[in-house]
Amino acid sequence: MKKQSTIDEFFKRKHTISTQDSEKPPEIVLDEDSPTPNVPNTDNRFKKLHLEINEIDLNKLERDPGLRTQIYDYLVNERDTIRRAYINLGPFQHTLSVYPISGQETHKNSFQASWFKLYHSLEYSESLDDAFCFPCFLFNKPSGMGHYGQQTFTIEGFQNWKKVGGKSCAFLHHIGTECTSFHNIAQKSCDDLLNDAQDIRNVFEIFTEEECKNNRLRLKATIYAVRWCAFQGVAYRGHDEGSDSINKGNCR
Incomplete structure (x- = not known):
């Protein structure tokens, strides 16, 4: 009778690592002559970005159209500031x-x-x-x-x-x-x-405290309605959403 094949014959079993060994992180030993690993320093990257922003002197922008830098070559957060200075x-x-x-x-x-x-x-x-x-x-x-x-x-x-x-x-x-x-x-x-x-900042500032509360209330009600429809598996909209319809859907 032919021996029945098992799944282990098709896949190579990986060596298991004991829980004691997995808890300890591997130690990296560097010789004095070995180079330092190239690990990106995020702090230096943000410092460089901040430095590039501060290096822009709005009083010394190039005026000659043939020599000046294109607006899209500046950092995104600084483009409107550069535009206002040129205007x-x-x-x-x-x-x-x-x-x-x-x-x-x-x-x-x-x-x-x-x-x-x-x-x-x-x-x-x-x-x-x-x-x-x-x-x-x-x-x-x-x-x-x-x-x-x-x-x-x-x-x-x-x-x-x-x-x-x-x-x-x-x-x-x-x-x-x-x-x-x-x-x-x-x-x-x-x-x-x-x-x-x-300006979007000024638009937000003109809202009163009562308007902000009402907007939050509408948002919460919408979120609860969407979650209820998704949980129950029902449609968000109805078959007839005309102005004369008495049942325009669950989220209407």
Whole structure:
């Protein structure tokens, strides 16, 4: 008769560790010549992070659009502070007596200082001889693609001066005619950032103590209702949730 196989023949049994040995942590013996183990120090990491935040001097921010750091390269918690500092400084509209001439030999052009009066958010970089957009720089994202001139007026710089003016003006195309254009959204974000009444901290402060208690009561009632429905295995909503329905569901 063939011997019946057991499960131990298919799996290798691991060596058991006695309870006495498991209670004692393994001792690590280091020789004098052995290198120190590379253990990450979280305290030093947070100290470095705090140091980077304090190193930002708002009074010494780079103004030239061609040389300044992009907003998304700063720490997340410091971006709004940097944005407010730049907004208080305003667009960098450096006026020169004579601007460099560039373009093709047959059609050379240069930047015009009069454009600052027509386009208030326009900036000029003397180091690159390029034009930039101030609000778009403040709220540009590293993955922001698809909007007309977004990367051109924030990172690369615009220098095709022959396309300025007329119906096909590059500045007007960048601004856009719809409120959903990237430029108009960025401009609205600048206005909202300076509106202290919309700050979430101020919004919470205007709540009275009675309103806070009522909100907590509603939240507790909702949590109890959701837990009861989950425990009983019943649906949260009903088959008919119309305005005339007398039974809109268990959480209505």
